[in-house]
Amino acid sequence: MNFNLSEEQNLLADSVTRFIGNDYGYDIRKKHVALPDGFDRATWATFAELGWLCVPFSEEDGGIGGGPIETMIMMEAFGKGLVVEPYVSCVVLAGSVLKRAGNPGQKAELIGGIIDGSRLLTLAYLEPQSRFDLFDVKTNAKRDGDRFILNGTKAMVLHGGAADTFVVSVRTAGNQRDASGISLLLVPADAAGVDVRAYPTLDGQRAAEVTFTNVSVPASALLGEEGKALVVLEAVADEARLALCAEAVGMMEKLYQETVEYTKTRKQFGVAIAVFQALQHRMVDMFTLHAECKSLLLRATLTSATGDAEAPRNIAALKYAIATKGQKVAHEAVQIFGGMGMTDEMSVGMYLKRINVINTLFGNGDYHLQRFMAA
Amino acid sequence: MDIQFKPEDLAFRDQVRAFLKSKLTPAIKDAVVGGHINKELIIQWQKILYEQGWVAPNWPKKYGGTDWDITKKYIFENECAEAGAPAVVPFGLKMVGPVIYKFGNDAQKARFLPDILQSNVWWCQGYSEPGAGSDLAALQTKAVRDGDHYIVNGQKIWTTYAQLSDWIFCLVRTDPSAKKQEGISFLLIDMKTPGITVRKIESIDNQHSLNEVFFDNVKVPVENRIGEENQGWTYAKYLLTHERTAIAGVAQSKKAVQRLREIAAQEMSGGRPLAEDNDFRAKLAKIEIDLLALEYTELRAIASVAAGGAPGPESSILKIRGTEIQQALSELAVEVCGHYAHALNVDAPVGNDYAWALSAKYLYGRAATIYGGSNEVQKNIIAKAVLGL
């Protein structure tokens, strides 16, 4: 048994932590949020230069063969910095689909493009009615000779306004809630009939409603086997859950630390409010909740890394814990900051909003509690 | 003990219902539900209430209130919330108004009360300062006497609706050498007075309610002082207990339960309406049980006040549980709304027209346990004044 990082993993952790600590303060993040894309393209290019965009890809695909542990290292640091660059949408989501379902040509072009920062892809998997069911797909694609014709609407496509290409889950056979008959298609954002309505989300990130009206793509846009995409989507979802929960754990760490710091400097009744035991115990609880979530994160990540059969159950446990304990820690932080916790000047409120988004993406607490019980 | 409504109560309830049915316009109702209620619509509604003589049920009749007993007040609150009427803005009608009729002189009553009742003038509350939140008595904003004026310098913070207000009621320090609570006075200040600057605070709900208010040599006539110089703390405390009971929000929470059910019937989960989901139903039921308890706790407190008691420190539990229940309901609302709860509504709603309003309400609602005396401070009060610890 050993919870130590390898030498390479340590280097990666150092490099991300240093960058977030030195070059990604909350003020810088605010500037990125205000840019037209909601993130900074130059910072994205820096991520590429630092070799972070290639982490989860195999050496064959141009990556470093990183797995869940490497992603965890990066996402925990990104969580602390509240990073708004599209790492999850492009590298984790779209990237994971490509590495699982792409053919050699698609991988060479698209994974290569992601790694060098020249291509921005995102996964359009949600629909207005689908909630947490990846198989609930109404958007349809009909064969028309050697082309597919797409119609339908995808909801809350992460960074949908900035992406050049969408990986879209579509129904090529069966009914709306059938497990089979779902396929994945690559659709250029500028294809005729693609309508993108981009908007900010509460956590300072961006998303879009994307509507496809008779959009025509060649059969070569198909990723993986026709009608068999659900297994791919499910595997990608678990990878995303791990990444998002790691991000949340990073935020929980900052939340308890920033709260402790704040109470040491904020004075009321002639003393630092940190001396009030009513608050001390609650900060101890925040600290404990973080420790628990960190443990569940390691449990889920390490079992995933070794392909353990328990991994999906551990991921469900983790996602449920973040939904409850993560939100609790953020609520407590806002409360203990008092009025200051209600302002966008402080990062605690932003952590709360991001944790809430994470709790909704890929299944909320109730969803994962059910999944845990069923596993 | 008897909880039955008497025939005259039922008649009153019918009268309130008929009034709401004819006077609460769809435009106002929709704005409440849609979360885009604004000053204009609120004034419109408060004026309708005023015309009916119902805008300030808790004021004494001679100042324009009502002589309703607690049952009638209970009925009125519940019917208004149930019908989806906007809550009245508290700063004039529930805060400074009572202070003025209780401690103000006749000239002040004549000058300020009618405009409050008719919603001609909007008020904001200038209590908190950067260094004086929970420890309100630490406030530093200074008022120095200069003939028949005070010269006010300092800063207030978290001032809700300062940007929309005509007047502000302020706690200021008039005797820096006295003990903290003893050197404070209560001033009414016209927001148009030169030297006042209002600066917006960006808040987590992306709405504009919070402000900083700066006073730079602001001249305030001595006649705008309520009561005695250096006695402001007494008046402030009177106002705070008022604020504390109104904060339980039982009727509003009952309405929120109903609204949650409606939305859960529209939201799909696992291929069927979320309203049919057992996890959701159990969560809502647990909150409802808390709310049933709160409602009777409040009624018991009100009944003892009506029977001649004073609102005691135990009213703090109404604030604590009331706000916790509001927060539990809005957390659940965000959950029910799924992904669209997290879309920021810039030009038009994304996905549906209710999620963003519920989510803004959830975020703003985090403050309910912070303002009006934070819940921690309320617990300190109960520990000390009720339990004798």
Ligand SMILES: Cc1cc2nc3c(=O)[nH]c(=O)nc-3n(C[C@H](O)[C@H](O)[C@H](O)COP(=O)(O)OP(=O)(O)OC[C@H]3O[C@@H](n4cnc5c(N)ncnc54)[C@H](O)[C@@H]3O)c2cc1C
């Ligand atoms: C949305 C909103 C609207 C507001 N509107 C107004 C307004 O219109 N006018 C106005 O004057 N003010 C307003 N306020 C200010 C509000 O009254 C203060 O925020 C409140 O009094 C708390 O003060 P603070 O923010 O300085 O927090 P602090 O007093 O710094 O408290 C920070 C934390 O410490 C805790 N704490 C403090 N003392 C103790 C103790 N002795 N024991 C245990 N815990 C303690 C608090 O409970 C809190 O959790 C508003 C605030 C908010 C958030």
